[in-house]
Amino acid sequence: MTEKIDRRSILQAAGALGATTALGALAGCVGDDDGGDGDSSDDDGSADSDDSESMLDGREIQYGVLMPETGDLGSLGVTIRDGARLPARQLDGEVAAEFDVVTGDTQTDPQAGASEANSMVDAGVPSIVGSASSNVNLQVTRESLIPNEVVGMSPSSTAPAVTQLEDDDYIFRTAPSDALQGPLIAQVAVEEFDASTVSTLFLNDDYGQALEESFVNAFESEHDGEALERVSFEPEQPSYSSQLETAMGADPDFLWVVGFPQSGIQLFRDFYEGYDETFPVIVPDGLIDSDLPDEVGNPMNNVWGTAPAADGPGAERFAELYEEEWGESPSVFNSHAYDAAAVFILANARAGENDGTAIRDNIREVANPGGTQVTSENLAEGVEMAAEGEEIEYQGASSPVEFDDNGDIVAASYDVVRYQEGEIETQRTVEDYQPPS
Known part of the structure; x- marks a missing residue:
């Protein structure tokens, strides 16, 4: 699992993505050393198969975390950021996919936040946990995420104006409205x-x-x-x-x-x-x-x-995981950030690609009622099930995490x-x- 933590590394990732694409194209042209066409097959021409093969084999699941690490909300933003990083760390080595978590600092400033979001968009990040404060979140969503069909899910932006965004269903939040x-x-x-x-x-x-x-x-x-x-x-x-x-x-x-x-x-x-x-x-x-x-x-x-309380079905296990990973108890909105990242991972696994529209279309499929319940306890199993197209229902640490038509959660404590x-x-x-x- 890699974690890109600053603007420079985000831009390097974008360059690396282009280089990887070019190398892949070259490999497709030259084929295998034995003169084959690049496919792996048996002598009878059928593709190799393995009954235990996961739909996640060879996949990299990517998402961004855009939080205030500095500025007026910096002291809270760092712990919220760590809540969003936690699911990928929890799953690393537990599922067949690899994870790429790209982080950025909004500085609790709308312009800085939009700049960081644009860097993530340019790097191909399909979904972003963030932003934290509503004035930053509203500018980031309007200027960066919605026009570029990138899904945003804030764990802490509570202004009622978020509900009223004309967002083509690209903007969600796990925090309740004020x-x-x-x-x-x-x-x-x-x-x-x-x-x-x-x-x-x-x-x-x-x-x-x-x-x-x-x-x-x-x-x-x-x-x-x-x-x-x-x-x-x-x-x-x-x-x-x-x-x-x-x-x-x-x-x-x-x-x-x-x-x-x-x-x-x-x-x-x-x-x-x-x-x-x-x-x-x-x-x-x-x-x-x-x-x-x-x-x-x-x-x-x-x-x-x-x-907002952290009283969802997965709250207890989340608190244990957070303390094990970061050495301190979770605080306000940490569980909401964990849930946002977990939903993105599940929706991405079900979609089968790092594409904002495909992830958007699968968020309610993995979160809203219907199917096998998935919590922080069995998240790895849930990711594999989602990749196989099985019906699942994510039950969060902060709440049951059921989304209405506006992308708001249905109930809050x-x-x-x-x-x-x-x-x-x-x-x-x-x-x-x-x-x-």
Whole structure:
């Protein structure tokens, strides 16, 4: 198994692909040493056969992983990336195929992400796990993936706008839409804090704007709450004191903060310097990061949050595999990345080729209900079955991973968590959450 980890190696791979094609054509012209036509056959002209031969023999299954290894989401992006790399490592040597996993860094920046995606497209990568943040994912899908018929599947891009893409069915995601998370956070605020007023601080991008709006709409319409101040902010600023002053000056019952870890470090440092460290704060998945309290210099015991849960049928075995491979427990969206890569491998095996359209057409065939259940426990067997054209149903680590017509997952569960003495502790899991209709 090879892993290409930077732009230079991606471009080298594209060159190597051309060289390999040329050598293959030359071999076809000169034939075998004995003057044959290149076919392997018996004296009677029939092709050699082996009853144990796998449909995967001689195949290389390729996919890309496009995640933020640096920038505002870098601390989370690296572990999400490793979740997507894990299925290929798990299967290496367990199935007849070889694996080529091409990785790239979006830098949590839409332009950088699109550039990396274009490099992968130029190298012939047929499917990409990514991107992570919604503002990057939307630009990457519109500019790079959809026009080039490359399948994208994000494990963490949650903006509702992803559902509305005109994508010809090339864009999927294993993370649930924030159309679910916003109402859930409103529910948590009322249940935990008996809150009736809030001020919001949110990142000024597709993710922050959409999730903040989803939350406020639910808080006001379903719980008769009131949003006193709604304050946007730019990423990675040297200070957020003025934004906090506006939000906290309205005297809300709690503060709702939407952002990513790199900005969150400075924002929470400013918060604890100026305000009561017991004042309730709620954050979404983008700020659930085990490194955050140490970086902030505070245990953050006042901060609650929500994040998509890893409670699929394959969750337990996935967690074991992740810890064995990477030496640490998985965190937010790691299981969703594993599932995206596993679905790509299964669909690729069933398609029999590294072709975006063929992979797209087989995703629901391997993931949606019907056929033998495949999980992280028997993934190798599932890949062989998919290659043989047998009916299978992938059951993920994050969820059952059933896709609707828009490429969104049908059901999602959420963990309600709390920072406690610098650790993230799950308070409860809300299974198969559906917002009030």
